[in-house]
Amino acid sequence: MNLIPVKTRILQKNENLFLFFIEYAEKNINRVIQENSVLVISSKIVAVSQNRIMNILDIENKESVELFRKAVIDEADEILVDKNKFFLTVKNGVVIANAGIDKSNSKTGEIILWPENIQEFADIFSEKIKKKYALKNFGVVISDSRVTMRRRGTVGVALNWSGFWGVKDERGTKDLFGRKLEVSTVNIADNLVSAAEILMGQAAECIPFVIIQNLDSGLFTNIQQTHKSAEISQEEDLFQISSN
């Protein structure tokens, strides 16, 4: 398994992200787009390409704090915790800070919202790549960062994905001693995004794409993916946090 970072310049608003990707992928790396690969795309660059940017003046300003709060409340599907300048929210089935709104990596006074129609975006992007390079097994996943309980530092989280099984259900397969596994489902999408986060960084790296090569061919599928496959019912969830 190899990870190849694709370094770019800063994307302009409303620029075509597919052409932008192809240009930098082909410029930076020789023969990079191959079978059994997944392309990790930062949600921020998808959002910028969709012009999902909001001007809130200056984030230190009192009025701006209110605009930021309003944006989070508007964007979130559910507010779990409200700490005034920080929220724990649920968006698109993902537990994430501030409904995924990014205050950094945008011009001063601007905030970047989550992209729109992420599933459709991932589906179309992966189809275009498959067609252009005549590939059978290729996937796309849109990445963001999340916080986890009691733990310092973000890890990767997958918003939507296409072309591969985001969640690998191993229930029914056998363990080392031939016993059936009781509960053993691996979130491949989140793990791929976490791997890419090591290279992407959070600051001025300008690495919005990471290509992960030489993956197991069994991970790939043509069956339509949705983030619903990564959602669990309240009964299954070990975390009994209450939204108040």
Added chain:
Amino acid sequence: MNLIPVKTRILQKNENLFLFFIEYAEKNINRVIQENSVLVISSKIVAVSQNRIMNILDIENKESVELFRKAVIDEADEILVDKNKFFLTVKNGVVIANAGIDKSNSKTGEIILWPENIQEFADIFSEKIKKKYALKNFGVVISDSRVTMRRRGTVGVALNWSGFWGVKDERGTKDLFGRKLEVSTVNIADNLVSAAEILMGQAAECIPFVIIQNLDSGLFTNIQQTHKSAEISQEEDLFQISSN
């Protein structure tokens, strides 16, 4: 960044894990142990090498369920949620199911507990590798799987690590537009372990080691690591889950 799985046979109890690793690493892969690499080691194989195995007869048996419950309660530092056959616990600063006890991948009736003295283990293991291969930048991280809130499928979590910065603090560094990042700390250790989990699997893969090569040299350090650097105070934690 490359990830190389090291497939092995099943480790016998009390076998020397360092010699076991060297044998399979050198057998499977040519010139694998090099500068700027991190070795991910499954916590299960560390535990087996320490004979941290408990016989609880048959897990389906009523008495065994009680023995399992007792083992979790004994092992956990804190019980967050008790769902009878499943617990959400805190152990070694990590929010994890069942205090990290594994019911699979052990012989029927046996459960595998967490390894002991994990920090010391990681320190000694990485020192031995550095010495044997005359390396300056090399790290070791002990891996496990964790569940996250509202999300199906496990992702990787780092128990302890040595030789590299587990948590990369980017506060004070600049973003794309030259502004200082407010909060941007990446948990490199968890991301490395998540990357390895894609290859390790949960079933009969028998891949207890993954070597991650070609990492940024800036990630490495000789400064003593501890999992405390990944712990956050209650005030900083966005998750306001209450242990009851």
